Amino acid sequence: MAVLVGLFIGIAFGFRGLFVLGAFFLSSSIWSHLFKTDKIGTLDRLAKTSTRDWQQVLANGGPAALFALLFSLTGEDVWTFAFVASVAGANSDTWASEIGPLSQKHPFSVRSFRRVPKGTSGAVSPVGTLAAVLGASFIALAALILLDGMDITLFIVITLSGFLGNLLDTLLGAYVQLDYRCRVCGIQTESTVHCGQQTKRTKGYWMNNELVNALSSLMSGVILLLLYW
Secondary structure, eight states: HHHHHHHHHHHHHHHHHHHHHHHHHHHHHHHHHTTTTGGGGHHHHHHHHHHSHHHHHHHHHHHHHHHHHHHHHHHOHHHHHHHHHHHHHHHHHHHHHHHGGGGOOOOOEEEOOOEEETTTTTTEEEHHHHHHHHHHHHHHHHHHSSTTTHHHHHHHHHHHHHHHHHHHHHHHHHHOOOOETTTOOOOEEEEEETTTOOEEEEOSSSOOOOHHHHHHHHHHHHHHHHHOO
16 A cells, blocks of 8 residues: 555655655654653553554555645646645644653543543644644645745645644544444443454444544645635
8 A cells, every 4th residue: 555655646746755755654653663651551542553554554645645646637736735735634643643642641532621541532632732733844844845945835834734634633533433442341442342352332433543534634635725725
């Protein structure tokens, strides 16, 4: 899946486009491994690991590949901006998810406005929110190699689009994303199997974490298009 995503982006933008995508995956991987001992409880509770599968690669890189394809077909610069914004949205969400749990206090759920365990989908914290802004701006900075003559306005628009995409991810995580409870140990988890048993659905309908990530990344690009036009 990484090869397919890379091909679409490489054909459209060459090395410079792959550099932007690489900035996302490399920085996200670094944050996934840093302070891992401080996030053990969060990872265990949500049954998450730092290993990416094909669905996660498609969720985070698929929208970027779509905008790259549209650029290849039309040659319009706006699709390049949307490509960068979609990567900024994916990076914003990932940095918030990886850095947010390092906060000393538990985050607030945007659904119940109560403190919830770290790593809960649809929860926010000051640390996570700051990380989300920095994650989006990091990709905007990395895009300097791709976008000739990028000014401060475009930088702000890309950062804002990525951050708003992350906010959409938070709302979908709070109200729509599937959540389960382990029948054995009773913890909330995003996994359908825990402690060797099928878990019980407690929230959400048909959106798993990967689909929510894909929609938020896609919408980051769409938001940029709306702001641009």
